[in-house]
Amino acid sequence: xxxxxxxxxxxxxxxxxxxxxxxxxxxxxxxxxxxxxxxxxxxxxxxxxxxxxxxxxxxxxxxxxxxxxxxxxxxxxxxxxxxxxxxxxxxxxxxxxxxxxxxxxxxxxxxxxxxxxxxxxxxxxxxxxxxxxxxxxxxxxxxxx
Numbered sequence: 001x002x003x004x005x006x007x008x009x010x011x012x013x014x015x016x017x018x019x020x021x022x023x024x025x026x027x028x029x030x031x032x033x034x035x036x037x038x039x040x041x042x043x044x045x046x047x048x049x050x051x052x053x054x055x056x057x058x059x060x061x062x063x064x065x066x067x068x069x070x071x072x073x074x075x076x077x078x079x080x081x082x083x084x085x086x087x088x089x090x091x092x093x094x095x096x097x098x099x100x101x102x103x104x105x106x107x108x109x110x111x112x113x114x115x116x117x118x119x120x121x122x123x124x125x126x127x128x129x130x131x132x133x134x135x136x137x138x139x140x141x142x143x144x145x
Contacts, residue, residue, distance in 0.1 A: 036076035067113035
């Protein structure tokens, strides 16, 4: 069983349909053979994510998302995803996207991080972007990535 919980930390929840969020999380997790998972998505602020980034990664910078994979090795995924809605709004302007579309991309991106995908190298970024595009549009199969 996969459960997805949405929380708010100092911001209003985005207008994205909660059912869509649950379904996309379930699709991604099951595609990567995880039938049991508990994911909490916390929508928050730049201030909160900057503090978490500094505390847990020793980096003082703004970020749109931080994913914490809390499960013990071999156990079902237990993850917390923090998303800064301020960063999402800023990124939407920068990339000339609608806020909801950018927020959906960040949600997908964050779940991929929970699964162990990284975006530190150019090759990793390309792979993650292809996966994001797939889950947002279903134009290519996951097996082609």
